[in-house]
Amino acid sequence: MSLGEKLMSIPKWALYVVLILVASVPLFVPIKVPNQPIEPAIDLYGSLMNLPEGSTVLLASDWTKSTRGESNGSFDALVKILMRRNIKLAIYSSGDPQAPQVARDAIAVLNNEQRAKGLKTYDRWNDWVTVGFFPNAEACANAIANNVRTAFSGRTESTPEGTKRDVFQSPVLQKINKVSDFSLMVVITASKTSNITIERIYGKGVNLAMMVTGVMGPESLPYYSSGQIQGLGVGLKGVYDMEQLMETGITKEMNSSKWGVVPGFPGESNIGNGSRYYPTLHACLLLLIVAVVVGNIGTFLTRRKAK
C-alpha cells in the first residue's frame, strides 16, 4: 500500500481514539484562548446592558442538556447579566417538555454559587417565574403575540410563602398586559422555535434577541442581518463572546458605533461553559482541519501515482 493510499484509509477507530484524546485533554488543562467578540454577540450584550432596571424580560427556554455546552452556557450568561442588573425574568418553553425543569435546575445552580459567596440570590416569584410548557410552539407564539394575558392565563407559580398564585400577581408579570410590555424577548434554543418566534412575534412591539446552538446559527443569521433580531449569540463561540464581554464590557477597541463603550462585570464569576469548553472546540476543529488535509494529501498522492 502506497503512502497516498495509507493516508486515504485511516481506520475509523484510529480517528475516534484521536478525537477522544483531543477533546479530553483541554478539559483538564485550562487555557485562556484569545478572542475577538463578533458583532452579533456585541449587539446582544449591548441590548441586555441597555435594558431598563426593574423591567421584565420574556425568555423562551427551549433547550435541554443534550446541548448543554452551548445552551446552558447561553442561559447562565443571560441570567447572570439580568441578575446583576436587577432585571426580572419570565420563562416559558414550547420546544421540549423537559425544558422548564432544566431551566429551573440551571437557576438553582447559579443561586447555589451566589449563596456560597454570600451574595443575593435570584428569587423565584420576586425575580423570576416559570410559566411552564406549551405543547404547540406555533400556537403558543401566536397566543403570546395576540394576548399574553390570555396565553399565560391559569398558570401559577410558588410564592415565598409556599402558596401557588397566578403568575400575573407576581412582581415579575404584574405590569405586563401585552407582549410589548416586556423590555426584551430572548429565545435560547436548539431547535426551530427561534424561527417560529420571529415569524409570529416580530412586529408586535417587543425587541427580540436569540442565543442559539451552532447548528441553528446559519438559519438565524438572516434575521440578524435584516435587523429583525437585535442581538445573536451563536454556539459556543457566542457563549465565549458573552463571557468575555461580561468581563471586559464593550471596549473602545471593539469599535461598536451602535453601543459605544459599555461596562462589564470585571472580577465577578463570569467564567462558564464558554471558557470551559472553548479550548476543546478549538482542538476538535483543528483535528477536523488536519483530517481533511491528510485525506486530501492522500488523494493527491494517489492521483499523481496513477498518472
Add this chain to the structure above:
Amino acid sequence: MGNFLLQAQPSLNFWNGENGSTGLWLKIGLALLAGIAMIFVLMQAPSQARRPIVMFVTFVSGLFYVLYYFWPRPVDRQPGELPRDFVETVSFYIDDAFGIVTDLSSVLSGLLLGLGIYSLLSVHLRRISRKQRDWGFSLVLLVSMFGMTGIGYWDWISRQGEAGIRLEDPNNWTRINYVKDMFFDGVLQNMDAAMFSIIAFYILSAAYRAFRVRSIEATILLVTALIVILSLMGAVEFLWNGAIDGITRNDANSFMNNLKLTEISKWLRDTVQGAAIRGIDFGVGIGALAMGLRIWLSLEKSGGKS
C-alpha cells in the same frame, strides 16, 4: 357562539374552574371522556361519512387562521365595545375566539403525548408478552419510563406548599429529591448529552472521507468551509487579524483590513450564506403554502397510503 367563546376566557364560568379544584378536575375528566367518545364514534362511522366530516373540520380549522391573518383586525378595542358593522363583528369574533382556538390547538398537541405513550406501550408490551427478539430492551424502556414518571411525580408532590421554597436550596433536600436529581440530571440528561455528542465522531469521519478536492465546486466548498471553521477559532482569528494589523500598522482605512478573518467570514456569512438560506427558506415557504392549501382544501389524498 361569540358568547360561548367569551365565556371560556380566564374569568370563572361554566367552561373553566378554580385552579386545582375538584370541579375543575371533574370537568377535565368529563371533557376527556367526551373527546374519547367522539373519536370512537368517528372511528365507527362508515368511511363514506367519515371523509366529509374530516374535510369539514379541516376546512373550518384552516379557515379560522386564514381569517385571522387576512381579515381586518380591531385596533384599540375597549372592553365592552360593541361592533358597528359586519366587518367589525367578524373581527371581534375572531379576536375573542383566538385564545380558545390556540388553547384547543395546544390541547390537541398535548394529546399526541398520550398517543405516543399508548403506541410505546402497545408495541413493547406485545414484544415482552411474546418474548420476541430483544424483549429485554423493551422491559428496560418501560421500567425506565414508569420509574421516571413515578419519581418525577413524587418529587413534584414533595415540593408543593411551603416545602417548595425551602427545597430550592439543595441543603434542605429529602431522599426523594436526591433520587429524582440523580435520575433526571444524573442519568437522563447526561445520556441525552452523550447521545448528542456521538455526532462529533460521525462529523470527523465524514469530513475525512468526503471533503476531497474532486472538482472546482468541491474546492470552493472546501475553502469556504475552512474559512468558516477558522473563524470559529478565536485564537486563529486573533493571530490572523493581528498579523493584518501589523502589516497595515493599525491603519483603519487600509484595503488590507478586508483580508481580516473576521471580515472574510462576515462577508461569507452575510452575502453568501445569508442569501442562500433566504433562498432556501423562500422555496420552503412556497412549498409549505402549496402543501397547506392542498391539506386545507382536502386535495391531498396520498397521506397514509404506501
